[in-house]
Amino acid sequence: MVRPSRSYRVFQGVNAVVLTLVVIVTLYPFVNIIARSFSGERHIRAGEVTLWPKGFDLTTYDIVFHDAMFWRNYGNTVYYTVVSTAIAMVLTTCYAYVLSKKRLKGRGLLVGIAVFTMFFTGGLIPNYVLITSLGLKNTVWALALPNAISVFNLLVMKAFFENLPSELEEAAQIDGLSTYGILARIVLPLSKAVVATMVLFYSVSFWNSWFGAFLYLDRTELMPVTVYLRNLIAGATGGGNAGAGTEQLSQVAANIQAVTIVLTSLPILCVYPFVQRYFVSGVMLGAVKG
């Protein structure tokens, strides 16, 4: 091994500084929001909160904790995520399994039907008209059904199934298992890794989504927590009707916003360190095979 040259060591130093800056720029907004959520409203308004809470104050947490609508919407998010993910997993697994059978007649067509939708979609208005005409408004189905298969996830799963040893399935077939039996008792138990990854992918995307709920749900008690947060934001920024009164109001709202942002991102922040590597390997698999 050649000893690193002087200029390379200088580069390494500069690189370390640049990457440290990247880390700071990425993390600082989180730190600041958390500090704000614990700070006294007066100190926030004075613009004094930077890294650490000023005038430690839990009043806003108390307000949000006692807001029945917040918890209702939080519960809705959990419910919508579970139902949507369950439906998405069943449909995606079935189709991915079918597509992974290379001997199947018409397989190319079945793949094409899915892949084409990655490049051309119906657009907002026809989708809106469709959901409305199907009478899905104000139901969980308006959120779950239109997103039941993500083609990217489908391709990742298909690639995984294709790599399973076919001998096992052939042996099971000879032993008299039907296709359903093979899928349920041989293939799925061998696919725990990819199934877990897909559950993660889907549940995070359903947990984070807001626009579908915003479009198709009319009543506040049906909203997920993301829409609760978006309504806070819209209330604080909406329109140009500035005035002393609204200014004051928006300051209080800013405090509540900070608390809501912290509480809404908390589940993701808690599971993130544990699930991150699954996401990474899942995306890699999709990138290499897709």
Add this chain to the structure above:
Amino acid sequence: MTNRTVVTRRTWRQALRRDWQLYSLAVLPLLFFLVFRYLPMIGNVIAFRRFEPGGSLFGEEWVGLRYVEMFLSDPTFWQVFRNTLWIGALTLVFCFPIPIVLALLLNEVRTRALKRFVQSVSYLPHFLSVVIVAGITLQMLSTDGPVNHVLTRLGHEPVRFIQEPEWFRAIYVGSEVWQTAGWGTILYLAALTTIDDDLYEAARIDGANRWRQIWHVTLPGIRPTMITLLILNTGTFLAVGFEKILLLYNPLTYPTADVISTYLYRTGVESNSFSYAAAIGLFEAVIGLVLITTANQLSRRTVGTSLW
């Protein structure tokens, strides 16, 4: 070739009899694609038909190009079209190269733990809801936020970033970079691991220093990934971050923030002009399709990499 007579292609009847259980598993997914993906595509005909809320999914009667002419002569449409081009171009200029640079820098880190840490931190914003990202952005830039805190320390007047149209593009692109740059490195880092170490060895023997190695080995090694992502980015050029803009903008910033998709959302869903909005949406989708096909063709001819 010799097996040809043995493995004759099965007819559909034989295939169905043999694999009907497999086909039955595809029924529900196919129904999904048909209803929720292909039906809306056909539903675009309401761009050429008069649609009435509560009426048929495909409109009531043919009106030809009336709605297309309507938006082409609509001054607001041209304003939002310009805004879309601006925001799309700025996003492409910043969000495409930054992950490449970041991936190259990360690749030079020799301390594994440090590399892991930087990666984990930079991926994080990708996992948050766009609502949270918008909320954080607005809080950072509010009159009492950290940015204005620094400005007042430096003796500036606080800036009302959220209400000034001239700031919107910078805010949007900035938050987009913050959210996507780290995650964008992931595919490049994957591509970097596939580069053969012998190539570096050979380059060193030929007397290439670190920079030359990056230029002649690393960059060519990730070129297919770069091109693929560039084609994909070009294809979604007009479909700029609709949800984020909807969350970040307000009537005061419409002059620079209103894009095709937000405009069609307001005219379609809020003002119930479904046919008119569908015409705009179809226009946007067709341009997107043309862009991605053109980019694909161009790259196939010039560098030999293409999506299909």
